[in-house]
Amino acid sequence: MSMTHQILAHAASQVSALAAYAQTSTAAPTAPTFWMPIGASTISQGVDYTLDVINWICYVSFALVIGLMVWFVIKYRHRTGDKFRTDYPHHNTPLEITWSVIPTIIVIGIFVVGFRSYLDIYTAPKNAFDIKVTAQKWAWSFQYPNGAISDDLYVPAGRPVRLVLRSSDVLHALYIPDFRVKRDIVPGRYTYAWFQCDFPTGQPGKSPRDPNAKTVTGMEDPAQAHRLSCAEYCGTGHSKMNRYVYVLDEASFAQWMIDQSQWMDKIPEEELYFKAGPKIYARCQQCHSIDGALGIGPSWKGIVERVKAYPFVGEGKEYGTWEDYVRTSVLIPGKYVVPTYGNVMPSFKGQLNDKAIDAVIAYMQQLDKFDPKNGKLKPEFDPATGMKK
Amino acid sequence: MTTIQLPSPGAISDTIEARPESDNYLTHTRGILSWIFTLDHKRIGVMYMWSVLGAFLLGGTFALLLRTELLTPGPTITDSADTYNQWFTLHGAIMVFLVIIPSIPAALGNIIMPIMLGAKDVAFPRLNLFSYYLWVTGAILCIVSLSMGGFDTGWTFYTPYSTTTTAGGVIPVLTAAFVLGFSSIFTGLNFIVTVHKLRPPGMTWFRMPLFLWSIYATAIIQVLATPVLGITLLLLIVERTVNIGIFNPSMGGDPVLYQHFFWFYSHPAVYIMILPAMGIISDIIAINSHRAIFGYRFIAFSSIAIAMFSFIVWGHHMFTSGQSALMNTLFSAISFSVAIPSAVKVFNWIATLYKGSVSLTTPMWYALAFLFLFTIGGLTGLHLATLSTDVHLHDTYFVVAHFHYVMMGSALIGMIGGLHHWWPKIFGRMYDQRLGTIACWIIFIGFNVTFFTQFILGSQGMPRRYYDYQPEFQIYHVISTIGSYIMAVGFTLTAITLFGSLVNGKKAPANPWGGRSLEWQCASPPPFDNFAKAPRVGDCYDFTVVHWDPKIGGYRVDESNDPEVNPAAQGTKAAH
Numbered sequence: 001m002s003m004t005h006q007i008l009a010h011a012a013s014q015v016s017a018l019a020a021y022a023q024t025s026t027a028a029p030t031a032p033t034f035w036m037p038i039g040a041s042t043i044s045q046g047v048d049y050t051l052d053v054i055n056w057i058c059y060v061s062f063a064l065v066i067g068l069m070v071w072f073v074i075k076y077r078h079r080t081g082d083k084f085r086t087d088y089p090h091h092n093t094p095l096e097i098t099w100s101v102i103p104t105i106i107v108i109g110i111f112v113v114g115f116r117s118y119l120d121i122y123t124a125p126k127n128a129f130d131i132k133v134t135a136q137k138w139a140w141s142f143q144y145p146n147g148a149i150s151d152d153l154y155v156p157a158g159r160p161v162r163l164v165l166r167s168s169d170v171l172h173a174l175y176i177p178d179f180r181v182k183r184d185i186v187p188g189r190y191t192y193a194w195f196q197c198d199f200p201t202g203q204p205g206k207s208p209r210d211p212n213a214k215t216v217t218g219m220e221d222p223a224q225a226h227r228l229s230c231a232e233y234c235g236t237g238h239s240k241m242n243r244y245v246y247v248l249d250e251a252s253f254a255q256w257m258i259d260q261s262q263w264m265d266k267i268p269e270e271e272l273y274f275k276a277g278p279k280i281y282a283r284c285q286q287c288h289s290i291d292g293a294l295g296i297g298p299s300w301k302g303i304v305e306r307v308k309a310y311p312f313v314g315e316g317k318e319y320g321t322w323e324d325y326v327r328t329s330v331l332i333p334g335k336y337v338v339p340t341y342g343n344v345m346p347s348f349k350g351q352l353n354d355k356a357i358d359a360v361i362a363y364m365q366q367l368d369k370f371d372p373k374n375g376k377l378k379p380e381f382d383p384a385t386g387m388k389k
Numbered sequence: 390m391t392t393i394q395l396p397s398p399g400a401i402s403d404t405i406e407a408r409p410e411s412d413n414y415l416t417h418t419r420g421i422l423s424w425i426f427t428l429d430h431k432r433i434g435v436m437y438m439w440s441v442l443g444a445f446l447l448g449g450t451f452a453l454l455l456r457t458e459l460l461t462p463g464p465t466i467t468d469s470a471d472t473y474n475q476w477f478t479l480h481g482a483i484m485v486f487l488v489i490i491p492s493i494p495a496a497l498g499n500i501i502m503p504i505m506l507g508a509k510d511v512a513f514p515r516l517n518l519f520s521y522y523l524w525v526t527g528a529i530l531c532i533v534s535l536s537m538g539g540f541d542t543g544w545t546f547y548t549p550y551s552t553t554t555t556a557g558g559v560i561p562v563l564t565a566a567f568v569l570g571f572s573s574i575f576t577g578l579n580f581i582v583t584v585h586k587l588r589p590p591g592m593t594w595f596r597m598p599l600f601l602w603s604i605y606a607t608a609i610i611q612v613l614a615t616p617v618l619g620i621t622l623l624l625l626i627v628e629r630t631v632n633i634g635i636f637n638p639s640m641g642g643d644p645v646l647y648q649h650f651f652w653f654y655s656h657p658a659v660y661i662m663i664l665p666a667m668g669i670i671s672d673i674i675a676i677n678s679h680r681a682i683f684g685y686r687f688i689a690f691s692s693i694a695i696a697m698f699s700f701i702v703w704g705h706h707m708f709t710s711g712q713s714a715l716m717n718t719l720f721s722a723i724s725f726s727v728a729i730p731s732a733v734k735v736f737n738w739i740a741t742l743y744k745g746s747v748s749l750t751t752p753m754w755y756a757l758a759f760l761f762l763f764t765i766g767g768l769t770g771l772h773l774a775t776l777s778t779d780v781h782l783h784d785t786y787f788v789v790a791h792f793h794y795v796m797m798g799s800a801l802i803g804m805i806g807g808l809h810h811w812w813p814k815i816f817g818r819m820y821d822q823r824l825g826t827i828a829c830w831i832i833f834i835g836f837n838v839t840f841f842t843q844f845i846l847g848s849q850g851m852p853r854r855y856y857d858y859q860p861e862f863q864i865y866h867v868i869s870t871i872g873s874y875i876m877a878v879g880f881t882l883t884a885i886t887l888f889g890s891l892v893n894g895k896k897a898p899a900n901p902w903g904g905r906s907l908e909w910q911c912a913s914p915p916p917f918d919n920f921a922k923a924p925r926v927g928d929c930y931d932f933t934v935v936h937w938d939p940k941i942g943g944y945r946v947d948e949s950n951d952p953e954v955n956p957a958a959q960g961t962k963a964a965h
Contacts, residue, residue: 032849034845036848037849043777047777047778047780047781050775051778051781051848054775054778058768058769061764061768062765065764066761066764068739068742069739069760069761072739072742072743073747073749073757076743076744076746076747077747077749078679078746078747078748079748081939082746084746084935085744085745086680086933087744088744089683089744090681090683091683091684091685091686092684092740096684096687096733096736096737099733099736100729100733103728103732107729110774110775111775113775114721114778114779115718117777118714118717118776121776121780122714169553170549170550171644173709175784175850175852177781177850178850180780181780182709182780182781182783182784183709184709184710186638186645186710186711187549187638187639188638188643188644189711191711227850229852230852231783231852231853233474233853234550235474235550236471237470238470238855238856239855240470342555344555
């Protein structure tokens with residue numbers, strides 16, 4: 001191979017690499033800046049542009065005001081005992097009107113720019129894909145049109161998504177910084193938020209917050225998933241209401257919805273406790289420990305014995321069986337509140353079906369097989385069979 | 390018909406200096422009872438001052454606890470999120486209701502305002518003492534609420550969290566805020582009547598120092614807005630105790646209604662905090678530049694304009710609350726209108742430096758720090774008044790940084806500046822200005838390290854009121870916490886400087902900075918009854934008659950060339 005040939009080949013590969021880079025860079029969210037995190041939604045550029053405009057107005061005004069201040073202080077510095085200057089102006093009406101009118105024009109300009117990008121944020125397109133969001137102390141629940149429910153938010157890429165927000169207790173706010181989306185969730189009324197993200201993040205094999213999780217293709221870095229937070233103060237677990245948003249391409253999203261709606265159906269009854277239990281417990285662990293530690297609600301450790309010992313559980317009593325008590329507590333939490341604890345648990349009616357409640361009950365019975373730190377099966381058990389390795 | 394006795398040239402200062410030195414308002418009567426039952430505005434103001442400073446120490450301690458907790462994600466010094474939530478609630482409630490709102494009007498305003506006006510006292514001295522004891526009652530109720538289980542609602546008491554939380558101290562603290570509201574209303578009422586009715590002959594509206602204008606504008610807001618807070622808190626108490634659904638949707642109420650009521654007071658309350666500080670800064674800058682304030686009328690009217698606008702912008706706290714798009718748009722547009730009088734004030738202050746004779750005294754350093762911090766605080770308000778950027782920034786640390794720049798960097802720095810400005814007047818002692826200036830610089834640096842970092846934290850997407858956070862935010866939190874420690878050092882040094890002056894400070898002259906307004910014409914500390922006879926009121930921003938007198942180590946007002954005083958000098962005074 002001649003020298004020229006080599007150089008040409010090298011150059012060609014450089015060009016194609018550059019072209020590939022250009023392609024990926026257009027198909028990726030805007031990079032984080034000093035001020036803003038990555039911008040991944042269709043509205044983020046408009047918001048960032050507005051922010052830039054305001055920032056530059058601020059930099060210039062600040063430099064002007066503080067520059068003049070420093071200059072005047074140095075130039076007109078006076079030391080005790082010196083004579084005072086008397087040649088100063090008392091007022092200057094044209095100047096004062098000018099510096100009232102110029103800021104007026106500037107703020108009108110800012111208002112208009114901000115208003116235009118706000119219209120984009122406020123109005124959801126008609127063809128939006130609806131996802132129902134329930135916020136409660138202190139968990140999120142996302143419900144899809146086919147009945148699937150998830151704790152993290154999964155959305156289709158390249159399609160406007162409208163979130164229908166409701167709260168089952170106090171005020172919350174849904175906040176996805178990378179999408180520049182925020183909306184208060186007000187109990188007693190529905191509110192909406194919408195966004196469209198064109199860049200798939202892929203789907204994790206497991207929760208990305210699990211250090212042992214192996215992510216699947218397209219999801220090399222869990223940080224690519226977008227953070228979703230609660231932004232309106234809601235009490236003890238406010239700062240724990242962080243989940244992730246996964247953006248899937250249309251086909252994977254459709255498949256994911258089907259899998260998600262059926263995930264428990266495929267699990268045989270006797271395997272529920274270790275295949276479904278930990279997943280469901282993840283929503284309970286904000287308040288209920290499994291190692292006896294004090295929490296917002298009673299610990300699940302020893303709960304079976306404790307419930308059986310309650311004087312109102314048993315045949316012919318208020319609750320026929322202890323399972324019956326657990327079921328009622330999940331669906332109507334205020335019916336019997338364990339003394340010294342507050343009546344603060346939200347109802348899980350409509351979110352946990354009978355099979356899920358079965359899984360919780362089975363999980364409570366087999367609690368010693370689970371790691372108290374994360375609620376998952378202890379390493380000495382085989383995750384496929386639940387048996388000791 | 391009454392005739393006004395005009396004193397002979399220089400008579401005021403002469404008669405005052407002839408008084409026995411030991412007789413002033415601090416020594417006029419003795420014993421603890423003479424303080425507890427005092428009707429003297431200066432003594433009430435001094436009691437307010439110590440109380441407010443005590444509350445500031447408490448609120449500041451909670452701030453340091455918060456910042457220390459946030460050094461690392463997850464537990465740092467407490468492993469309970471509830472404890473953290475109580476800390477930030479206490480920090481906010483104490484700083485807003487017990488410190489900033491009463492700090493300038495009730496403490497410095499009470500001490501200085503009547504003297505500055507040329508009056509012997511406020512219009513209703515008994516009401517004045519009553520409002521102080523209401524403050525004390527509020528403070529005690531706050532402490533009682535702690536012993537009853539504390540409260541974790543945030544200082545905003547948003548429903549339905551505040552009506553459903555199991556924390557036991559919610560009702561006492563709501564009562565405390567209610568009572569403190571009345572303390573504030575009474576102070577405002579007192580000041581409005583005082584300014585209207587007790588101005589001596591010659592003190593026309595446009596001869597009032599700008600501090601009086603700003604206190605007056607503040608008093609109007611206090612009287613008009615605070616009752617709304619009172620009734621709102623009362624409704625909240627009713628809802629919590631007898632379960633009448635007003636704000637809680639599960640009983641048929643509307644939580645957004647609460648937000649409207651709350652911000653209808655609490656937005657104007659921001660101006661209750663900042664306007665008096667603006668007044669102090671106007672006077673400190675004019676006096677230390679030894680020249681007439683630039684555009685007196687523009688500044689005076691902008692105070693009133695800000696007070697008026699403050700009532701119609703509350704909805705900008707609620708852009709994401711579910712308020713309609715039309716309302717959001719209107720509130721955004723109106724909110725920008727507040728920017729204009731605020732900007733005008735800043736330009737006027739800068740123009741006052743122009744061709745002035747700038748003495749860099751400790752109060753002046755505070756005024757310059759105020760200008761710097763208020764400019765940042767004001768400009769970042771633009772981000773939050775703009776609809777689309779506010780959606781991203783609302784309820785993040787950006788908002789926290791913004792309102793600390795305004796409420797602490799401006800209102801509190803203004804208050805500390807005012808404290809240094811009038812300290813020699815109040816206690817008759819000079820403090821070590823070098824030490825005071827160093828403390829000012831340390832506070833200034835610490836403040837920016839703490840709070841500028843939080844702008845970045847917020848716009849990067851860190852929500853506020855978070856006990857725990859993502860590790861990627863840690864570096865900002867660490868910087869911010871270090872800044873808060875620097876500030877703590879600065880405030881400690883300030884305390885050492887001021888308290889030290891009471892022990893070994895030089896005796897203060899009547900007029901250490903070269904002021905022209907009336908409080909600089911009576912002795913330091915002022916006599917019990919302020920003025921033996923109605924003082925003659927000159928142009929309080931005409932510094933051409935103020936001269937440095939090395940013999941007394943202070944300034945002296947020589948009006949012998951003023952035609953009003955000395956008809957023989959007709960025409961010698963430069964006309965402006």
